[in-house]
Amino acid sequence: MYPIHHTFGPHATIGFALRSWCLLFQPWKWRNGSARDRLRTTLQQSFGGDVFLFSSGRESLAALFRVMKILNGEEVIVQAYTCVVVPNAIHAAGGVPVYVDVDGDTLNLDVDDVERKITPRTRAVIAQHTFGIPADLKRLRKLCDERKIILIEDCAHTLPDDPASPIARTGEYAIFSFGRDKAISGVTGGAVISRKTDVSAALKESELHAGNLPHSVIARYLLYPLIYRKARALYLIGLGRIYLAMCKKLRLLIPIVTPEEKKGNMILRLQKMPNACAALALYSLKQLPVTNAHRRELTKFYRDECTKYGWNVIPGIETNVPLQKFPLFFKNADGIRGCLKNENIFLDDGWTGCNICPRGTDTDALGYTQEGDCLGVQILSLPTHQNMSLKQAKRLILSLTTHAG
Ligand SMILES: Cc1ncc(COP(=O)(O)O)c(C=O)c1O
Known part of the structure; x- marks a missing residue:
C-alpha cells in the first residue's frame, strides 16, 4: 500500500511530475521565460491588486515589510501558532512580532486578544488562514480600519477558487506561498498582492533588482517531485526510507526550514521566483x-x-x-x-x-x-x-x- 503522508510531494501528481521532468531538460527556461508573467497576470485577474513574485512566501513577506518601511521597534501582530519564517521576516525588516492568542475554535487569531495587544507602535496585523480555516476577516477589517492598522493576509495555506470569497481580497496586502506542501505549488515561490500604489511601485523595484537562484538550486527543486514519486513507490517494497536518506545525504533535497532559521535568523536576500517554478505554479493554479x-x-x-x-x-x-x-x-x-x-x-x-x-x-x-x-x-x-x-x-x-x- 502507498504511504499516507503530508510531505512526500503532496502536489506531485503525474501531470505535475511530467512537467517538472520536461523542465529539467530545458535549463534555458529555468530562470527566465513567459511563465512568471503569465502567473502574475492570472493572479492579478483573480484577486485584483498588483502582484509581485519572489522565490518563497517568506521572502515575499520580508519584501513587503521592507518596502512598508517598518521602523525599528514597530510592532506586527502575529498569531501564537505559526511558522518560524513569519516572525523571522518581521525581525529581518526591523520590526517586533507581538504574539496573540489563538482561537481554539478556528486556530486563527483571537480577535479580542488582537484588540488588547494593539499599541501606538502597532503597524500591521497578519491574519493567517491556518490550514485553510478562514480567519475572521470581517472583524479584523473593521478593527484595523478603526485603529488605522494595516491588514496583511497570509494565504500560504489556502487559495480560494470562489470569486466571491473574501480571502486574499480583504487585506491591503496578501502573501501566497507556492512551497511544496502549500495550497498550490511551484515546489518553491511566493507572491505579494499589493493594493497600495506607493508600495506597489517599491515592490516592483524590489522584484526587478532581486537576484536569481543558482541553477544548481533550481535543478534540485525540479527533481523534488520526481524523487518523491519514486520514494512513494519504493515504500511499497520497504526501500523508501533508505532511498530518501540517500537523497538527503547527496543533498538533493532542500530543507523547508534551515537550522539558522530555527534559531531565529533570516538573511534578507530577495530572489526572483524561477520561471520554471512559476510554470509549475501556473499548472497547479489551473488545477x-x-x-x-x-x-x-x-x-x-x-x-x-x-x-x-x-x-x-x-x-x-x-x-x-x-x-x-x-x-x-x-x-x-x-x-x-x-x-x-x-x-x-x-x-x-x-x-x-x-x-x-x-x-x-x-x-x-x-x-x-x-x-x-x-x-x-x-x-x-x-x-x-x-x-x-x-x-x-x-x-x-x-x-x-x-x-x-
Ligand atoms: C503560515 C505560513 N506563512 C508563510 C510561510 C512561508 O512560505 P514559504 O515556505 O514559501 O517561505 C509558511 C511556510 O513556510 C507558512 O506556514
Whole structure:
C-alpha cells in the first residue's frame, strides 16, 4: 500500500511530475521565460491588486515589510501558532512580532486578544488562514480600519477558487506561498498582492533588482517531485526510507526550514521566483478547482467520520471548506503518530509539538512571550492533498480508530 503522508510531494501528481521532468531538460527556461508573467497576470485577474513574485512566501513577506518601511521597534501582530519564517521576516525588516492568542475554535487569531495587544507602535496585523480555516476577516477589517492598522493576509495555506470569497481580497496586502506542501505549488515561490500604489511601485523595484537562484538550486527543486514519486513507490517494497536518506545525504533535497532559521535568523536576500517554478505554479493554479474540490470532499469525509467517533472536531471547520489539512486533537498525539508509522502512515507535518513551528525552534530568540498550553502538542492533522485518495482516507480513519480509540 502507498504511504499516507503530508510531505512526500503532496502536489506531485503525474501531470505535475511530467512537467517538472520536461523542465529539467530545458535549463534555458529555468530562470527566465513567459511563465512568471503569465502567473502574475492570472493572479492579478483573480484577486485584483498588483502582484509581485519572489522565490518563497517568506521572502515575499520580508519584501513587503521592507518596502512598508517598518521602523525599528514597530510592532506586527502575529498569531501564537505559526511558522518560524513569519516572525523571522518581521525581525529581518526591523520590526517586533507581538504574539496573540489563538482561537481554539478556528486556530486563527483571537480577535479580542488582537484588540488588547494593539499599541501606538502597532503597524500591521497578519491574519493567517491556518490550514485553510478562514480567519475572521470581517472583524479584523473593521478593527484595523478603526485603529488605522494595516491588514496583511497570509494565504500560504489556502487559495480560494470562489470569486466571491473574501480571502486574499480583504487585506491591503496578501502573501501566497507556492512551497511544496502549500495550497498550490511551484515546489518553491511566493507572491505579494499589493493594493497600495506607493508600495506597489517599491515592490516592483524590489522584484526587478532581486537576484536569481543558482541553477544548481533550481535543478534540485525540479527533481523534488520526481524523487518523491519514486520514494512513494519504493515504500511499497520497504526501500523508501533508505532511498530518501540517500537523497538527503547527496543533498538533493532542500530543507523547508534551515537550522539558522530555527534559531531565529533570516538573511534578507530577495530572489526572483524561477520561471520554471512559476510554470509549475501556473499548472497547479489551473488545477485549483479540481484540487479544492478534492480537499472539500476529504474535509467533509473526515468531519463526518470524526464526529461519528466523537473526536474533537473544532467548530471553525465548516463542511464546504477546502482544508489544506484536517486538524484533530488527541492527548497522546505523538504516541498515535508513532504507532501509525508502522502502518506506513506519516502524519508529522512540522506543525506538531510546538507553537512556533517546526519543533526545535528557538522561541526565546523570536521574543515568544505567550504562556499556557502548547496547542501544537495535541494536534494530529489528516492529509487532504491530491495524492491522498478517499480510499486512503478511509484506511487512515480505520487505523485511527485502533490507536486513538
Ligand atoms: C503560515 C505560513 N506563512 C508563510 C510561510 C512561508 O512560505 P514559504 O515556505 O514559501 O517561505 C509558511 C511556510 O513556510 C507558512 O506556514
